[in-house]
Amino acid sequence: MLRGFTTINYFADDVLAAANWYQEVLGVEPYFRTDVGGQPAYMEFRIGDYQHELGILDSRYHPGGPVDAESAGKGVAMYWAVDDVEASFQRLLELGATEHAKPTEHGPGFVTASVVDPFGNVLGVMYNQHYLDVLQTRTAK
Template sequence: MLRGLTTVSFFADDVTAAARWYGEVLGVEPYFTRPIEGTPAYVEFRVGDYQHELGIIDSRFAPHPRPGTAGGAVTYWHVDDVETAFERLLSLGATAHEKPIERGPGFVTASVVDPFGNVLGVMYNQHYLDVLCSTPRPVA
């Protein structure tokens, strides 16, 4: 069911400051920015050999209130059908964290809390598939 890492999301009250800081840490600028009301509500970096995505999201869009301690990251794994994967995880004992939401063409996310208290994200991510298709395969 899980096919690979797509996006790691972090939340920040000040997305502009977080984008500057991560730009410095990573040595690259965000390749994508989505403003709402004139300020960045979401920025995304592509990182590493497989261009894995690190997204910074305005805290006001967090699916639940942020705890007073460190946390808030959701790691998404690519799946071919988010709704089916979400329902299967629920049937195996997970509870809904965030129901499937279309984030834009080719991008759908959802997350569950596993029976052990961990947040597991699933995502249909067209970028993941594009990278996968462009990666040479070993010859058998």
């Protein structure tokens, strides 16, 4: 039934500020933007080996209502593949994220960590040998 990851949406009260923060994190500019009332309501990045989509959506469109400080960091963690979890984790902290879960090895070839971005979203990073194995088979063709 599930065929693969397509888009993840993170929510922010200030879409432009969040998009600027993620532009700094990712090193790429958003490729898509939708405005409502002259203000950005949605901005989207394409990133990584498979050009997955990371969208920043105005909090007013959150299905459960706006995220408050009490619920920040309690959302689902989606892990982005990285080559160095510790370095990625430290860089995110340096850019203003807060610790959610320290780097932890879950067995050979599987290390995770997560932060809460400045807008209350959980951002996970992971070294995942399976991801690299699949990528290798796809690029070896």
